[in-house]
Every structure is written in C-alpha cells, then in structure tokens.
Amino acid sequence: MFGKGLLKGLKITIGRFFGKKSTVQYPEKRLPLPDRFYGKPDFHYDKCIACNLCVNACPNKVITLGTDTVEKKKVVTGYHFDQQYCLFCGLCEEACPKDAITFTDDFELTTYDRNTIGIEFVKQEQVDNKIKEIKQAAAEKAAAEKAAAETKVQTENTDKEQTTNKEGGA
Amino acid sequence: MENIFVNAAGGIRNLLESAGLPGLAVDLIVLTVIFVAILVFVLLNVLWLVYMERKVSAFIQCRIGPNRVGPMGLFQTIADTVKLISKEIIIPKNTNKKLFLLAPVMIFMPPMAVFAVTPFGKGMVALDLNIGVYYFVALASLSTVIIWTAGWTSNNKYSLLGSMRVVAQMVSYEVPLLLSIVGVVLLTGTLNLTGIITSQQSVWFIFLQPLAFLIYLIAAVAETNRTPFDLVEGESEIITGPFTEYSGMGFAFFFLAEYANVLLVSMLASILFLGGWLAPFGLTFIPSWIWLLLKVYLMIFILMWLRWTYPRIRIDQMMAFCWKVLVPLAIVNIFVTGIGKYLYESVRW
Amino acid sequence: MKTQEMLLNVGPQHPSTHGVFRVVLTLDGETVVNATSVPGYLHRGIEKLVESRTYPQVLPYTDRLDYLAGILMNWGYVHAMEQLMEIEVPERAEYIRVIVGELQRIASHLVATGAYAGDVGGLTGFIYCFRDREDIMDMIEMVSGARLTPSYMRIGGVAGDLPDGFLEKCQKFIDYLPTAIEEYNGLITGNEIFQHRTKKVAPITAEKAINMSLSGPILRASGVNYDLRKARPYSIYDRFEFDVPLGSNGDCFDRFYLRILEMTQSARIIRQALAKLPEGPINAKVPKIIKPPAGEVYAETESSKGIMGVYVVSDGSTKPYRVHFRRPSFVNMGHFDELIRGWKIADVIAILGSFDIVLGEVDC
Numbered sequence: 001m002f003g004k005g006l007l008k009g010l011k012i013t014i015g016r017f018f019g020k021k022s023t024v025q026y027p028e029k030r031l032p033l034p035d036r037f038y039g040k041p042d043f044h045y046d047k048c049i050a051c052n053l054c055v056n057a058c059p060n061k062v063i064t065l066g067t068d069t070v071e072k073k074k075v076v077t078g079y080h081f082d083q084q085y086c087l088f089c090g091l092c093e094e095a096c097p098k099d100a101i102t103f104t105d106d107f108e109l110t111t112y113d114r115n116t117i118g119i120e121f122v123k124q125e126q127v128d129n130k131i132k133e134i135k136q137a138a139a140e141k142a143a144a145e146k147a148a149a150e151t152k153v154q155t156e157n158t159d160k161e162q163t164t165n166k167e168g169g170a
Numbered sequence: 171m172e173n174i175f176v177n178a179a180g181g182i183r184n185l186l187e188s189a190g191l192p193g194l195a196v197d198l199i200v201l202t203v204i205f206v207a208i209l210v211f212v213l214l215n216v217l218w219l220v221y222m223e224r225k226v227s228a229f230i231q232c233r234i235g236p237n238r239v240g241p242m243g244l245f246q247t248i249a250d251t252v253k254l255i256s257k258e259i260i261i262p263k264n265t266n267k268k269l270f271l272l273a274p275v276m277i278f279m280p281p282m283a284v285f286a287v288t289p290f291g292k293g294m295v296a297l298d299l300n301i302g303v304y305y306f307v308a309l310a311s312l313s314t315v316i317i318w319t320a321g322w323t324s325n326n327k328y329s330l331l332g333s334m335r336v337v338a339q340m341v342s343y344e345v346p347l348l349l350s351i352v353g354v355v356l357l358t359g360t361l362n363l364t365g366i367i368t369s370q371q372s373v374w375f376i377f378l379q380p381l382a383f384l385i386y387l388i389a390a391v392a393e394t395n396r397t398p399f400d401l402v403e404g405e406s407e408i409i410t411g412p413f414t415e416y417s418g419m420g421f422a423f424f425f426l427a428e429y430a431n432v433l434l435v436s437m438l439a440s441i442l443f444l445g446g447w448l449a450p451f452g453l454t455f456i457p458s459w460i461w462l463l464l465k466v467y468l469m470i471f472i473l474m475w476l477r478w479t480y481p482r483i484r485i486d487q488m489m490a491f492c493w494k495v496l497v498p499l500a501i502v503n504i505f506v507t508g509i510g511k512y513l514y515e516s517v518r519w
Numbered sequence: 520m521k522t523q524e525m526l527l528n529v530g531p532q533h534p535s536t537h538g539v540f541r542v543v544l545t546l547d548g549e550t551v552v553n554a555t556s557v558p559g560y561l562h563r564g565i566e567k568l569v570e571s572r573t574y575p576q577v578l579p580y581t582d583r584l585d586y587l588a589g590i591l592m593n594w595g596y597v598h599a600m601e602q603l604m605e606i607e608v609p610e611r612a613e614y615i616r617v618i619v620g621e622l623q624r625i626a627s628h629l630v631a632t633g634a635y636a637g638d639v640g641g642l643t644g645f646i647y648c649f650r651d652r653e654d655i656m657d658m659i660e661m662v663s664g665a666r667l668t669p670s671y672m673r674i675g676g677v678a679g680d681l682p683d684g685f686l687e688k689c690q691k692f693i694d695y696l697p698t699a700i701e702e703y704n705g706l707i708t709g710n711e712i713f714q715h716r717t718k719k720v721a722p723i724t725a726e727k728a729i730n731m732s733l734s735g736p737i738l739r740a741s742g743v744n745y746d747l748r749k750a751r752p753y754s755i756y757d758r759f760e761f762d763v764p765l766g767s768n769g770d771c772f773d774r775f776y777l778r779i780l781e782m783t784q785s786a787r788i789i790r791q792a793l794a795k796l797p798e799g800p801i802n803a804k805v806p807k808i809i810k811p812p813a814g815e816v817y818a819e820t821e822s823s824k825g826i827m828g829v830y831v832v833s834d835g836s837t838k839p840y841r842v843h844f845r846r847p848s849f850v851n852m853g854h855f856d857e858l859i860r861g862w863k864i865a866d867v868i869a870i871l872g873s874f875d876i877v878l879g880e881v882d883c
Contacts, residue, residue: 005709013479023234036664059576089579089670231646406535482640484865
C-alpha cells in the first residue's frame, strides 16, 4: 500500500526522538583510545642509539636525526620531528629497535603557529649532560686505564726492583 | 489570564482616552502597540523555532543539538544572529544592487502582514477582517515574487534554477492550498477567521474535512519550502537556491522568514482545522491563547518531524503530484462537501 | 518562444559531489543535454610519489586512495607485492585480513548508503549510517591505531595481532548489524519518495556495464555475477560461504540496495572467519630490506567500489620502478557523463551518489 513506507519512517524517527542519544560531550568526556593509537609522537632520549633506522623508515622524511661523535661514541644532538608532514603510519615506531620513538594518545595537535608544529625533542642540556657523561666516563675510563697502566708500570717496576734485588741478592 | 492581553489593550485605550486624545489618534496608537506586540511575538517565536528545529533534528538523529550557549543552548540562535550581523554583506558583480538588497528586507513583509488578521485568542485579533482567508491566500503567495527577485538578481545560475523552482512550486501549490480551504469555507459560509473558529464549537473541521486537512498539510509544507518539498533550497542539488549569493544578515533574513512562514501556516492550520483557540474537552480554565499556541506547536512539530524523516522529491514528480493528485482530490473534496452540506440542510436531522 | 541552453558548473565545490569533482552540465531548463566530467582536483600524484619510496613505505600512500576503505587499498598493494615476491602469508594473518577487510567493506558501504540518503535529501539516514560506522571505526582504530588511514597490512602479513577485546566487539557488532539494516530499510529503502526518486533512474544494461568495464556493486546491480571473491578467489575467500547479491534493473535503486545486501554478506563472512580464526604467526618471513626480483606483477582484489588492481614493476632495487593503481571509482566514472544525459539535475546528484565515488581514488 502506498504510504506504508512513509509511516514506517515516521515511526522510526519518533522512536529515535525519544531514544538514547549517542553524542559524547567532547571536551568534558572523552572516548577511550586504544593502546595502538597514533597521536603526538614522543621521543626517549636515553633509549636512542642513533641508528638512523627511523629516519630511513619514514616515507615522508619527517625525522631529522643529528648525531655527533664524542670520544668515538655516537651522541644524539638533535631529533627534529616535522609533524606537519607526518602520516602517522607508525613505520618509524616499528623500525626502532629500542622503542625510542613512540606515539602517545594526545590527538589535539592544533597549534596557533606554524613554527610550533615541528617538534624538537632533544634539549641542549640533555646533549650537554650526555656529552659530559660520556666525557666523564671516558675520562674515568682513561684515568682508570692510566691508573691501571701506572700500577702496571709500578708493579713492573717493583717486579724489576725485586728482580734486581734478587739479582743483587744473588 | 484569559483576558490579559485584551485587558492590556483596553487599558491603554482608556488611558489615552482619559488623556483627552481624539478618537482617531487613540486608534492609531493602540493599533501601533498591537502591531509591535505581534512583531515581537513573531520574532521571538522565530528565534525559538530555529532553536527548536535544531533540537528536534538532533534528537531524531541521536544527537543532543546546541547546548553550549546559555542554559540548554537556548541562546544559540541569538549568538548565530549576532555573528551573522557582524558579517560582511557581499554583493556579487553585475547584480541589480537595489533589488538584491531589497529582497531580504521585503521577505518578512507577507507573513507579518498576514499576522495582522489572525486571531491569537478569544477577542485577540488586531484586524477582524471579513475576508481574512482570502487576505491570507493573497498575501502568502507574495513571497514567491520576493524569493524570485532574490534569485534573479543574484546573477548566479544556481539561484536562477532555484528561483524558477520557486515560481513553479509555489504557484502550483497555491491551488490545492486554496481548494482545500474552500471546503472549510463551504461549511462555515464565512471568510472571517474568527467566524471559522467559532463555528467549530461543536466539532473541529479536521474531523469533517480530513482530506482537506491532509491536502492543506502537504501544500503547506510545499509553501514553506520544507522537506520533502524543499526543492527551492535543495542543498544537495542547487546549494541554497535563490539564497546562494546572500551572506550575513541578508541570508539570516531569508532563514528567519522561513520560520515565520512555518509559524504562519501552522497557525492557519490550527485555526482552520483544529478549532483555533477553542479549548477541547471543556478545558476552558486554560486561556484560549495558550490553547492556540499548543495547537500551533503541535503542527510545527509535525512539520519538523516530516522534514527530518523524508528525502526530497524531484521537481517533475512534485509538479505531477500537485496537478495530478492533489488538485483533483481537492476538487473531489469540494464536491463531496457541497453535496454533503446540501443533503444535511435538506434532511436536517 | 526563444530558449537558450545554460552551462552549469557543478563543482568542484558543491555539497554533493563527494569531494572535489566537477561536472560541466549543459542544461535545457532542468534537463541535462550534455555533460563533461572533469576529475583531477584531488590529484596528488601518488603513483609518481611512491616511485621514490621503498616498498614498505608505499603502504601509507595506498591508504589515501580510497580513504573510506583504507584497509582494502592496503590489501590490494600487499597482495600484488606478495605475488611478486612469492610470499606465503600465514593462516592467521589471512583470517585477520578477511575480518578487518570485510569490516572495512561494511564501513565503506555504510558511508555509501548514508551519503546516498543525504544526496536525495534525507539527512537523518546519513547520520544513522555514520553512527553505526563509528563502531567499525573504533575497531579499526583498535587494530591499527588510526581511523581512516590504518596502514594495517604489511607485505607478508599484518602490522599487529588482534588486540584484546577485539573479537568480542566484532561479534557484538555483527550481531547488531541486522537491526541497523532493518532501520535503514525502514527509513530509506522502504520510503516511497526515495523509491520514486531512484527506481528506473539511469538504468545500466548488463551489456553496457561490461562494455564500460564497470566493476563492483555497480556492475552487479546490472545483474552481472562477477565478484572477484567468488570468480577468482584470492586470499582465503574460497573457504567462506557467501552469496553474491545481484540487481535486476541496474537503476539507482538497485545500486543503492545492493550495498545493503552486501553488508549482510560481509557480516556472514566475518562470522565464519571469527569462528575459524586459527592461532599462529601473523607475519611471513620477509627480509628486513625488501628487494623483490626484477619483474612485474598485476594483481586484483575486490575493494568496496569494485576491482582494485595494482601493477608493480620492480627493477630489483629497494624502490619500485613503477606503480600503477587501477582505481575502481575512476574506471566506473567513465560511464558517468554518458549516463546522466537526459536526466534532471536532481537525478545527476542521485546518479553520482549511486556510483559511490571517492575522489581520493578517482584522482589518485
């Protein structure tokens, strides 16, 4: 019969009119985000071994890794993440052997200024600290080596003395 | 409560007369006050209707709708209007500037003028015109010309298509609208709106004229350019039709006038078919004007409900529906009503 | 009376061209006399871009082809690469692919259904479809971490195993889907106005559909029984029981309704896949640096819009020499301008909606 479909539609809409609403009042309430969500990237300076795998994995050349060799050790001096070109594909996270680059669940990435879109993860003091650490470690190592060498020399000397003494005594 | 507005008008009149003003001046002032009151009433209703439409559509679509500006989002329309006022009015090149700007100003005129003769409650009518129904039909069709002007002067092809649709649609649907009212007029023998209401004392005309009510409802939806007959705006086809080029307050006027029209046709529907301000079941302790408002809002809700349920009909189908279905049905209805009335009067049981 | 034909540019910015598509109409009143479709406003040169990317890096770009069915686009590419490198995909990975892929197909069809309701003026149907699509989007977000651009598949498997709670959620959605479809049928399909708008509008005969190389729901609406999942089963589609719904008239209504019927069939496939989901690895043994042997491959999968073909030429290096995508929307659009001649403007929108194009895919 003509009009049956029209009435059925009206019935459905009036049912929904009094039914449950599916809106989530966003800024106050948020839907739970899954663990795998690709939000704002996060970088763990201490974990990074400067292997460059993430840079090579990225399809859009988002990541620029700055490295420096201090005392024959690679130091990350800069990790620039140019977020505006990021596809949020997660290939960098997958490539990283040490989980140094991860993604948080922060999806509110809007900024007022274009210059603030790119993220410079590495702070100068972190680099300074790291370099200092390495230098210190190297210095300690060197000192230890030196001390070890000295003791060795000493022991050698004493050995010599002993031998000479022995010889003398002989 | 019942006579609050009538008494207020009477009070003003007494005050002016006791101040010693001549009769003509008193009439003029009282009428001005009444018209301003009607204007305020209509504008407030329009603001509320925009909000209500958004809420109804949201509720039907499992959403919440505006809820940020003011309590429950009540001031949303006001905020939107303020925003639109602050916007630049962009006038396209090669347009007839005067007509382009005149159209949005004029658009409020026809519904406003019709509200002058509509009874808002018992004794609450600004002008008790003897040919009220005729006046309504004559003025309501004027908005066709104004929307057409807007579309034509916009110098935009979408607007042109939209305004051509306006002419085709509104002129066609005037016919069944008019013919459906004829049934009621036949029964009452008067064109006076108050007269039509008082003759529904025993039974509402929706029960005597169900077919006419249905035809009136369909034609009214078409007259107000709402889904399923919103071909004039048909946003998925012709953007917003005649209003495409309007920005800022120009657009807001057309937008608000649409709701003034909705209010008007709903009011007419409740006056012609739902007994106007008459109280059903003898519930006379509720003032007559509240009854009228309730009926009007019932009608408006039905219109909104229809809008958010149905898809849009196509232009040729709509014209065919009007001339091949609605007009013959309306004529049949007139014949049946006439014969019925003749039999009723000759038998007189 | 002297009349004149009018030239009307529909798009590139128009509410219902589903993106930035433009069609130049010559109108006689409301009737279309002539039409020229002008695609290309969303052209990003993906095929050229990926030539300078390594093989795994191509994957995120395929998401951006048909962004309403990203996983199916991924699938087309990895399927081609697996054929080129002759990789055997583990059982579990294949099942996961089928589950997620069919979910994505339902999501894509839901958009098509809802957008079609919106195109003919019923915005409520649009919202209802999107409300239910949101469940699928949540699930895709669970497995891949993104809603629209999942990049979930990998050459030789998938990016990650199904997370906890996914199976229950999926089962729940599959159980709910029939109720939702009933609602769409009540609100949209059964509506007489809708049927008047779509039935007998722009029918395509089976012969014409084959000649114009149409594929997907549009082809099947014309009554041609050709679904790659049945005709030439790839992946593990030969293990599932499902029907290929067919239309009879090939008009707008059939094209629309076929998608609703296909949703039910997709749900059927998912139900079987969930029941049979085996344990095991989710990735084949693929070298860390992918260097396929020199050669070329062309592989086809059935995406939600039709046959998605991927052509890859390898010169033995880490980057593809040439990648070409046979995008179903683009090929289907070839028949559009011929089809809309003689119909009204409102029909143009209805026909375009029934084609269910995605501009990311048309323009690539």
